[in-house]
Amino acid sequence: MRLPAYIEQLDLWEAEFRFSTSVKVRFSETDAFGHLNNTKTFVYFEEARTDFFKSLGFFKLWTNPEYEGMIVVADLQCDYQRQVFFDDRLTVWVKPANIGSSSVDLHYMIKNSTGHICMTGRGTVVQVSKKTGKPFPLSEEMKDSLLNAKGAN
Secondary structure (H helix, E strand, O other), X not given: OOOOOOOOOHHHHHHOOOEEEEEEOOXXXXXXXXXXOOOHHHHHHHHHHHHHXXXXXXXXXXXXXXXXXXXXXXXXXXXXXXXXXXXXXXXXXXXXXXXXXXXXXXXXXXXXXXXXXXXXEEEEEEEEEOOOOOEOOOOHHHHHHHHXXXXXX
């Protein structure tokens, strides 16, 4: 497997994932060639990212009209390693890689039911002010939760 720049050592990188969600490839997500359309991978990343942030309690905060911050995707990348087809069952893993003052760099890994890596990815999400659209600092509690999810504490 050709490693993207954000993966230095595959076995160590892979072992750091702690959170996952499962998806089944729907017929409507396949293309004329019978495999998963490349755009759908980003939907799977979004699903895992949303479930991950919900598990940390962040979504409750972000959807509260009284809270000033909200999350936006700043960039997103996917590296395709293996084809995926209709009805395949996949596990989508997500982990925080780097935590900034208002941003988090997330890494993704999608495996099929036989345990093979099909896709890897990374992306940055930024908490911004709902009022100004400018970066809004993550609270220390949020950073601590992300560090715990990363296994840094």
